[in-house]
Amino acid sequence: MKHSIARWALGAALLAPAAQVLADPPPLPPYQMRAPAPAGNRLSPGRDGKALFENHCGYCHLAAGMGTNLLVKQRLAAGAGPATALLANRDDLTAAYVHAVVRMGKGAMPPQTRVDATDSELDSVAAYLGRGK
Amino acid sequence: MKLVLPPRVGPKAFDAALTAFAGVVGKEWVMAGDADRDAYSDIYAPGPADQWPASAAVAPGSVEEVQAIVRLANQHTIPLWPVSRGKNLGYGTAAPRMAGSVVLDLGRMNRIIDIDARLATCVLEPGVSFFDLYEAVQREKLPLWLSVPGNAWGSVLGNAFEHGIGYTPYGLHARNLCGFEVVLPDGDLVRTGMGAMSGNHAWHLHPMSFGPTFDLAFTQSSLGVVTRAGLWMQPAPAASLELVFDIPNEDDIGWVIDTIAPLKIAGTIDQNVFVPSWLGKMVLKGQRHDFWDKPGAIPEWRVKELLAQYKLGYWQVALRLYGEEPVIRAKADVVRAAMARHLSAPPAEHWWHAGDPMNAMDTTMGVPSAAPLQMSDWVGGRGAHMGFSPVVPATAEHVMGQLKRSRAIIAAHDVDFYASFTIGGRFATNINMLMYDRDKPDQVANMKRLFSALIGETAKAGYGEYRTHLGWMDTVMDTYDFNNHALRRLNEKIKDALDPNGILAPGKQGVWPSAMRDQAKAGRV
Numbered sequence A: 001m002k003h004s005i006a007r008w009a010l011g012a013a014l015l016a017p018a019a020q021v022l023a024d025p026p027p028l029p030p031y032q033m034r035a036p037a038p039a040g041n042r043l044s045p046g047r048d049g050k051a052l053f054e055n056h057c058g059y060c061h062l063a064a065g066m067g068t069n070l071l072v073k074q075r076l077a078a079g080a081g082p083a084t085a086l087l088a089n090r091d092d093l094t095a096a097y098v099h100a101v102v103r104m105g106k107g108a109m110p111p112q113t114r115v116d117a118t119d120s121e122l123d124s125v126a127a128y129l130g131r132g133k
Numbered sequence B: 001m002k003l004v005l006p007p008r009v010g011p012k013a014f015d016a017a018l019t020a021f022a023g024v025v026g027k028e029w030v031m032a033g034d035a036d037r038d039a040y041s042d043i044y045a046p047g048p049a050d051q052w053p054a055s056a057a058v059a060p061g062s063v064e065e066v067q068a069i070v071r072l073a074n075q076h077t078i079p080l081w082p083v084s085r086g087k088n089l090g091y092g093t094a095a096p097r098m099a100g101s102v103v104l105d106l107g108r109m110n111r112i113i114d115i116d117a118r119l120a121t122c123v124l125e126p127g128v129s130f131f132d133l134y135e136a137v138q139r140e141k142l143p144l145w146l147s148v149p150g151n152a153w154g155s156v157l158g159n160a161f162e163h164g165i166g167y168t169p170y171g172l173h174a175r176n177l178c179g180f181e182v183v184l185p186d187g188d189l190v191r192t193g194m195g196a197m198s199g200n201h202a203w204h205l206h207p208m209s210f211g212p213t214f215d216l217a218f219t220q221s222s223l224g225v226v227t228r229a230g231l232w233m234q235p236a237p238a239a240s241l242e243l244v245f246d247i248p249n250e251d252d253i254g255w256v257i258d259t260i261a262p263l264k265i266a267g268t269i270d271q272n273v274f275v276p277s278w279l280g281k282m283v284l285k286g287q288r289h290d291f292w293d294k295p296g297a298i299p300e301w302r303v304k305e306l307l308a309q310y311k312l313g314y315w316q317v318a319l320r321l322y323g324e325e326p327v328i329r330a331k332a333d334v335v336r337a338a339m340a341r342h343l344s345a346p347p348a349e350h351w352w353h354a355g356d357p358m359n360a361m362d363t364t365m366g367v368p369s370a371a372p373l374q375m376s377d378w379v380g381g382r383g384a385h386m387g388f389s390p391v392v393p394a395t396a397e398h399v400m401g402q403l404k405r406s407r408a409i410i411a412a413h414d415v416d417f418y419a420s421f422t423i424g425g426r427f428a429t430n431i432n433m434l435m436y437d438r439d440k441p442d443q444v445a446n447m448k449r450l451f452s453a454l455i456g457e458t459a460k461a462g463y464g465e466y467r468t469h470l471g472w473m474d475t476v477m478d479t480y481d482f483n484n485h486a487l488r489r490l491n492e493k494i495k496d497a498l499d500p501n502g503i504l505a506p507g508k509q510g511v512w513p514s515a516m517r518d519q520a521k522a523g524r525v
């Protein structure tokens, strides 16, 4: 799974606007299903961060998503591998950083409303993406 | 974002209203902080977002809560701006037309109430996203397809309520709506069509009411908050064939329209056929400065070079046929023969059969994606765009006239030309993408002048926009001027009768309730 995503991300590196200009974008991967929203009250803490990430952030941050595509370019420029354009593969994120970007926006990413992701949901997502730090 | 209160509402009264709202929805669903106001602003605003400031947002979770909020809004004279998911990028995002309005965010109401695969319909709440519906269909393996807009981050219903378009046989989205449930501006609840009868079984199947049919009176409208609607879907076809024609020259668009529109009207082609100009392909290949490093429009000679270098036609027709394979083969013969009268190169052909994988991004197959938002990266910086969107008859004369007119105006403003014509049958929707960096004031000012010039000149020639950004809603409504603006006068009469306090979406599409008409001059560009 991880392997195929990494391979796709390499393709996206070529697709991504960069110094090199491409004649034909590589073929796109198939649609990636998001996890369903986990059960429970959206205002309650402790719901599954991975599922919440996919459900709420997956519009742009799964394979072939807008956020992933734009991040490929940024990751390459930062000397990191293209597979790290998928936020789930990152090991350098902190919960505080995730909070800041989600609420304040970054580049093409607009700030997310509290209907897009509640504060509790954001806590769970931030803990998932910032895990082990 | 700075706090702008609704007209004639003081800080104390505003707080009292928010407290009353919180009593209905819970305090977590009343969102009135600085970050909240930013999150509900127009992220593609031409210039600063605080030209169209929301004072707060409130998110009800049920029809009863919507009714209660609307009643309280009347008591406290707080204007509400309903959005389904509020992802109306290019036309104002979630931001309200009138400063100080409270965004009524229906995103929490995201139940898929029913999907009927036999009759190919579904019943949705406004918060259901294109992704939600697509995934529900995939999970259940239902034989149904969606029709999606280029940016599918938003709401299935919200897009249809704004008269959005997609690129399948079900691409005229408002036409797929059937049977509404609506909270009126006084908090009353009405069901349209057959749903007016309690327990009627054909609510979302028969598209007309006993008596006048109100469904579309609630789209691009300020007459009610739609809390659910039925939607007709496309039965999944057994097969599909894509025929891709590169069309070499600018003026070829005339014969393209005269070839495809009759086939669409006759039913040989049933899709909304999208015909983008070359820049639609270039935005996927790099950033603008990779191809032209000066601020003004890319000159003709350089465009010619780029088309030759990247083997692009001026236009591209990626036409798709759907259905049983033998039927598609027969239709494809007709289409190929018609196109061959003008074009010697045969089309590239791509077959798909039920069970084959689909790409993560194929609007002509109803797969939702937000990746086209990447387009904003073309100009760099905080890239954004507005769409100038007039509708013209689907004949060569009208399409060529529109093309030449907008081309000349856009060139006179030294801006790149990026247009598409979507052939919907008897008409074509012409979307002109005007891209800018929000942080370059000169560029933004130029875009605003250009946008206003396009509206004015296009109306003089006899064509109007089907949809527009907040800042031009009044300007565009002004262009609908028959008999001293009879349409606006009718809208206002109905508006005042249903919404005497003027609390629901004041100014939407240039319709102002008398209670708020003194605000109509602000927020215009």
Ligand SMILES: Cc1cc2nc3c(=O)[nH]c(=O)nc-3n(C[C@H](O)[C@H](O)[C@H](O)COP(=O)(O)OP(=O)(O)OC[C@H]3O[C@@H](n4cnc5c(N)ncnc54)[C@H](O)[C@@H]3O)c2cc1C
Binding pocket: B082, B083, B084, B085, B086, B087, B088, B089, B090, B093, B094, B106, B126, B148, B149, B150, B151, B152, B153, B154, B155, B156, B157, B158, B159, B160, B161, B162, B163, B164, B165, B166, B218, B220, B221, B224, B225, B226, B227, B372, B373, B374, B375, B508
């Ligand atoms: C790159 C790009 C490509 C795009 N491509 C397309 C395209 O191909 N086709 C297209 O149509 N659009 C396109 N858009 C524009 C826009 O992003 C979509 O139309 C989007 O679906 C609209 O947002 P939404 O669905 O969340 O609707 P919302 O923002 O929720 O609703 C739109 C409007 O409808 C009214 N409304 C919504 N809900 C209700 C309700 N419950 N009751 C009463 N009134 C209501 C309100 O006036 C609201 O402002 C594109 C935008 C970008 C940036």
